[in-house]
Amino acid sequence: MSNIINRFEIKAFRKHEGLSFDRLGRVNLLVGENNSGKTSVLEAIQYFCSPMDPSELIGIAHSREAERELDTPTALRWLFPKEKFIRDPEHLELAIDICAHLRESTRTVHCDFELTKTAIVSSHFATDLTDEERANLKRQDWRRTVVKLKYNYSDQVDEQISAFATGAVMLIEGQDHFTISENVHLGKIPCVVLSPVSHRIGSSQRVLLSKATIDFLKRDVVGVLQLIDEDIRGIEILEPFGRPVIYVEVAALGFVPVSTLGDGIRRVLSYAISLSEAQGGILVIDEIETAIYKDVLAKVFSWLISSSKNLDVQLVATTHSLEAIDAILGASLSSIEDLVVFQLPDREKTGLKRFSGEQLENLRFEQGWDVR
Numbered sequence: 001m002s003n004i005i006n007r008f009e010i011k012a013f014r015k016h017e018g019l020s021f022d023r024l025g026r027v028n029l030l031v032g033e034n035n036s037g038k039t040s041v042l043e044a045i046q047y048f049c050s051p052m053d054p055s056e057l058i059g060i061a062h063s064r065e066a067e068r069e070l071d072t073p074t075a076l077r078w079l080f081p082k083e084k085f086i087r088d089p090e091h092l093e094l095a096i097d098i099c100a101h102l103r104e105s106t107r108t109v110h111c112d113f114e115l116t117k118t119a120i121v122s123s124h125f126a127t128d129l130t131d132e133e134r135a136n137l138k139r140q141d142w143r144r145t146v147v148k149l150k151y152n153y154s155d156q157v158d159e160q161i162s163a164f165a166t167g168a169v170m171l172i173e174g175q176d177h178f179t180i181s182e183n184v185h186l187g188k189i190p191c192v193v194l195s196p197v198s199h200r201i202g203s204s205q206r207v208l209l210s211k212a213t214i215d216f217l218k219r220d221v222v223g224v225l226q227l228i229d230e231d232i233r234g235i236e237i238l239e240p241f242g243r244p245v246i247y248v249e250v251a252a253l254g255f256v257p258v259s260t261l262g263d264g265i266r267r268v269l270s271y272a273i274s275l276s277e278a279q280g281g282i283l284v285i286d287e288i289e290t291a292i293y294k295d296v297l298a299k300v301f302s303w304l305i306s307s308s309k310n311l312d313v314q315l316v317a318t319t320h321s322l323e324a325i326d327a328i329l330g331a332s333l334s335s336i337e338d339l340v341v342f343q344l345p346d347r348e349k350t351g352l353k354r355f356s357g358e359q360l361e362n363l364r365f366e367q368g369w370d371v372r
C-alpha cells in the first residue's frame with residue numbers, strides 16, 4: 001500500500017522556507033538539534049491536513065502555550081515566516097505556503113495573513129459623549145489589531161476544488177469569534193496530533209477511546225496496554241460520580257481510574273486509541289519516546305508500526321532519544337524499507353539529510369554512529 005504523503009515541501013511556515021522532504025516512508029522520524037524546527041514540521045503537516053479550517057490554524061498557534069498567554073492575532077503571527085524588516089508596524093502581510101505529492105495528486109495550500117492596527121473609535125468624533133465618558137476614552141487604548149486570513153487550496157487532479165479560496169476570516173484582538181465556511185472540510189486528510197502531554201488530557205482521550213470502541217478496536221487497545229502491564233484485563237468509560245472517566249481493569253484490583261496509573265500506560269493508551277481516528281491518514285507524535293520505559297520501547301514500537309500498516313496510517317514523529325531510534329529500527333527490520341529518518345539542518349546550516357532504513361541500520365548497528 002502506498003503512503004499518503006510521498007513528498008512534503010514547506011515553502012514558508014514558521015522558521016522553515018524551502019525545506020523538502022523527499023520519499024517519505026510509512027514510518028518517518030525527525031531528528032535534530034534543539035530549536036532546529038522539528039515540531040514546526042509536525043505543525044506544518046497538521047495545517048496541510050486541514051487547509052481550509054481557521055479553527056485548526058488557531059489551535060496550532062496556541063498549541064505550545066501551557067495556557068493562552070498570547071492573544072490570537074499575536075499567536076497566529078508566529079506561525080508565519082518571520083519578516084526581516086517591518087516597514088510599516090501598523091500593517092503586516094505574510095503567507096504560509098506548503099505543497100505535497102499525495103498518492104494520486106499534488107496539492108498546494110496557501111494562507112495569507114494580513115494584520116492591521118487601526119483606531120476603531122476616536123473621542124474627537126464622539127460629540128455626544130459626556131465629559132466623564134470622553135475622559136475615560138482618552139485613558140483607553142483604542143487601537144485594535146485586526147487579522148484577515150484568506151485560504152487557497154488547489155488540487156491538480158480534482159478540478160472542482162482547484163484554485164478555491166475562502167472569504168477572509170476576521171479576528172479582532174481579544175475576540176476569537178469567526179464564521180466557519182461551509183467548505184471548511186474541503187481537502188481534509190485524517191490527522192491526529194499527539195504532543196508530549198496529550199496523554200494527560202482526559203476529554204480527548206475519552207473521545208478517541210469511544211471512536212476506537214465503535215471501530216471494534218478495543219481489544220487491540222487492551223492488547224498493547226498488556227505490553228506494559230500483563231495484569232490489565234480491560235478498559236471502559238464509566239460514570240460512578242456523574243462524570244465520564246476512563247477506567248482500566250487490573251487483575252486483583254478491579255477497575256482503576258487511568259489517571260492513577262503511570263504515564264507510560266497513559267502514553268501508550270494515547271497511541272492505541274489515536275490509530276482509529278487516523279485511519280487512512282497521518283498520525284503525528286511529538287517526542288515519541290515520552291514516558292515509555294526503555295525496556296518496552298521495542299515492543300510498543302513494533303505494535304505501533306504493525307498497526308499503522310494495517311490501518312493505513314502514515315506515522316511522522318520526532319525524537320531526541322537514541323534508544324528510541326534503535327528501538328524503532330529494531331521493530332522495523334522485517335520491513336526496513338518502510339522506515340525513513342530525516343535529520344534537520346543544524347546551526348551550521350548543513351542542510352536536510354535523509355536516511356533510508358537500510359542506511360540507518362548500517363550507521364547504527366555497524367558503525368555505531370549517532371544520527372541525532
